[in-house]
Amino acid sequence: MLDNQNILSIENMSVQFPALSGSVKAVRNVSFRVGREKVGIIGESGSGKSTTGRAIMQLQPPGAVVTADKMQFEDIDLLGASEQQMRNIRGSRISMILQDPKYSLNPVMTVGEQIAETVILHERVSRREARARTVAMLERVNIRNPERVYALYPHEVSGGMGQRIMISMMLISSPSLIIADEPTSALDVTVRQQVLSILDDLVTERNIGLIFISHDLNLVRSFCDRVIIMYAGRIVETIDAENLEHATHPYTRGLLNALPSLEHPRDRLEVLKRDPLWLET
Amino acid sequence: MTMIKVENLAVSYGHGHNALKVLRDVSFEVAKGETFGLVGESGCGKSTVLGALAGRIKNWSGSIVIDGEGADPKRTKSQLAKQQMVFQDPFGSIHPRHTIGRTLLEPLEIQGMDRRHERIEEVLRDVGLSHNFRYRFPHQLSGGQRQRVAIARALILKPRILLLDEPTSALDVSIQAEILNLLKDLRERENLTYVLVSHDMAVIAHLCDRIAVMHDGIFVEVTTRSSLFRGDVAHPYTRNLLDGSRGYVATKPPREVAVG
Numbered sequence: 430m431l432d433n434q435n436i437l438s439i440e441n442m443s444v445q446f447p448a449l450s451g452s453v454k455a456v457r458n459v460s461f462r463v464g465r466e467k468v469g470i471i472g473e474s475g476s477g478k479s480t481t482g483r484a485i486m487q488l489q490p491p492g493a494v495v496t497a498d499k500m501q502f503e504d505i506d507l508l509g510a511s512e513q514q515m516r517n518i519r520g521s522r523i524s525m526i527l528q529d530p531k532y533s534l535n536p537v538m539t540v541g542e543q544i545a546e547t548v549i550l551h552e553r554v555s556r557r558e559a560r561a562r563t564v565a566m567l568e569r570v571n572i573r574n575p576e577r578v579y580a581l582y583p584h585e586v587s588g589g590m591g592q593r594i595m596i597s598m599m600l601i602s603s604p605s606l607i608i609a610d611e612p613t614s615a616l617d618v619t620v621r622q623q624v625l626s627i628l629d630d631l632v633t634e635r636n637i638g639l640i641f642i643s644h645d646l647n648l649v650r651s652f653c654d655r656v657i658i659m660y661a662g663r664i665v666e667t668i669d670a671e672n673l674e675h676a677t678h679p680y681t682r683g684l685l686n687a688l689p690s691l692e693h694p695r696d697r698l699e700v701l702k703r704d705p706l707w708l709e710t
Numbered sequence: 711m712t713m714i715k716v717e718n719l720a721v722s723y724g725h726g727h728n729a730l731k732v733l734r735d736v737s738f739e740v741a742k743g744e745t746f747g748l749v750g751e752s753g754c755g756k757s758t759v760l761g762a763l764a765g766r767i768k769n770w771s772g773s774i775v776i777d778g779e780g781a782d783p784k785r786t787k788s789q790l791a792k793q794q795m796v797f798q799d800p801f802g803s804i805h806p807r808h809t810i811g812r813t814l815l816e817p818l819e820i821q822g823m824d825r826r827h828e829r830i831e832e833v834l835r836d837v838g839l840s841h842n843f844r845y846r847f848p849h850q851l852s853g854g855q856r857q858r859v860a861i862a863r864a865l866i867l868k869p870r871i872l873l874l875d876e877p878t879s880a881l882d883v884s885i886q887a888e889i890l891n892l893l894k895d896l897r898e899r900e901n902l903t904y905v906l907v908s909h910d911m912a913v914i915a916h917l918c919d920r921i922a923v924m925h926d927g928i929f930v931e932v933t934t935r936s937s938l939f940r941g942d943v944a945h946p947y948t949r950n951l952l953d954g955s956r957g958y959v960a961t962k963p964p965r966e967v968a969v970g
């Protein structure tokens with residue numbers, strides 16, 4: 430890939446958390462690039478997927494240490510960026526849909542007001558106009574009865590509504606990189622299909638990059654262009670999505686075998702035998 | 711024997727002309743040891759059904775009978791301990807400032823149970839977490855690790871009924887497989903009854919004996935595991951759910967992708 434096609438290049442990035450007994454190395458020496466494409470990240474729970482996403486946004490909790498040889502986003506050196514610069518980038522040039530949508534919203538403000546706020550910030554329109562745009566946005570992500578949902582507080586929306594509210598906020602800004610952490614896990618398959626096709630169009634039309642963190646192998650295989658597989662803080666394999674079935678790493682093979690399937694019902698699911706050798710590659 | 715019997719359950723949120731009738735008229739029975747699945751559109755009221763069964767939502771009408779006892783909106787401590795819920799949201803359901811050990815200890819103290827440390831170790835092992843996790847706080851865990859703590863907390867009181875709201879959607883498929891196997895083993899060993907909500911039809915078919923398909927506050931179809939495997943379903947919405955479970959279908963022809 431030509432260098433100017435790259436939106437993001439990460440080289441040799443590690444993230445450490447302080448802990449009582451020394452420190453936890455959550456991400457270990459990962460390198461990857463994202464172009465104008467959909468890159469999936471799958472991997473076991475706790476393997477560092479969300480931590481990787483947050484490190485790109487420079488949103489790690491206090492005490493966490495991020496080191497890297499290079500973290501380049503378009504013309505910005507993320508390693509050297511000031512907090513002020515990062516604030517301008519977050520939400521406008523890089524958007525992240527967090528894994529816990531309802532808890533990243535302000536609990537004492539209705540969801541509609543929060544989206545409208547984003548509209549005003551990005552489009553400098555009147556409150557009235559912002560309200561109308563917000564309702565239209567909620568409709569676009571297939572929320573029924575958007576007028577009613579506008580007035581709900583975060584604790585009053587269902588799991589899948591929370592995810593769509595986050596997605597609608599992201600549609601308002603026009604970022605060049607979207608990091609979506611499990612954005613559709615609470616959606617039923619029909620709504621999920623519609624929401625994904627909105628994301629898909631966005632990536633194609635605006636020619637941007639998407640990092641799509643998910644546990645759903647069938648979804649990543651059918652939605653993404655490439656897939657990064659993480660295990661214990663490391664990238665163990667990167668593969669074209671259409672070739673996921675032919676993955677070679679035993680961890681990835683184990684994941685494929687662990688899936689329950691409508692075509693091949695089994696009484697017990699295969700579980701993964703984790704090999705200590707995987708930690709050394 | 712019937713473990714759960716629900717008749718004409720209705721739930722509304724809000725008051726006056728803002729009131730929204732989420733459940734209109736829901737009736738079903740679940741036998742002891744059976745697993746009953748709930749699937750349906752996002753926002754159709756699945757979590758609301760579980761909330762009413764768990765005694766968390768109090769403004770319902772209709773009738774709920776659990777293990778032969780009528781459940782009033784107000785229930786006793788032992789009635790409440792009989793069913794435990796695993797919430798959809800692993801972030802909201804655990805106290806943020808308590809260590810995992812304390813989160814697991816608390817229900818044991820409330821119910822006055824013995825062998826507390828052994829029970830905590832056992833249950834952590836059951837959900838595949840090492841016992842060092844007792845000293846961690848929720849913000850130090852990944853999404854999937856928190857979900858396993860939530861399952862551990864539900865199991866620790868040895869309930870008769872587990873109400874499972876998307877218990878594995880935050881887990882990678884290898885840990886999902888472990889949890890699904892664990893849920894099967896527990897069901898056999900302890901003769902537990904489950905009500906399971908999931909958007910993943912393969913997970914539903916794997917675990918459930920009968921499955922209710924919800925749409926707009928009512929059940930449009932109650933089907934069985936073998937019908938799902940055969941693809942032999944009546945309602946078009948159920949068919950949609952089955953077809954959609956195969957992954958994403960691009961609505962436009964895929965564009966050329968530069969691979970780097």
Ligand SMILES: Nc1ncnc2c1ncn2[C@@H]1O[C@H](COP(=O)(O)OP(=O)(O)OP(=O)(O)O)[C@@H](O)[C@H]1O
Nearest residue numbers: 446455474475476477478479480850851852853854
């Ligand atoms: N603030 C923190 N302090 C200490 N350890 C942490 C902290 N945040 C995360 N961790 C640890 O870092 C590791 C990576 O966590 P991360 O949330 O990135 O995992 P993940 O791959 O997103 O998992 P999941 O799929 O379960 O969401 C985990 O082992 C987790 O326990």
Ligand SMILES: Nc1ncnc2c1ncn2[C@@H]1O[C@H](COP(=O)(O)OP(=O)(O)OP(=O)(O)O)[C@@H](O)[C@H]1O
Nearest residue numbers: 585586587588589723732752753754755756757758
């Ligand atoms: N406390 C509340 N106040 C007002 N409305 C509520 C409240 N809780 C839930 N609702 C509404 O009730 C409806 C059903 O919510 P519920 O959480 O039961 O849906 P669900 O089927 O579990 O959806 P999902 O699959 O997205 O989790 C939604 O329209 C939601 O906005």
Ligand SMILES: [Mg+2]
Nearest residue numbers: 479528852853
């Ligand atoms: Mg995560």
Ligand SMILES: [Mg+2]
Nearest residue numbers: 587588757798
């Ligand atoms: Mg729900």
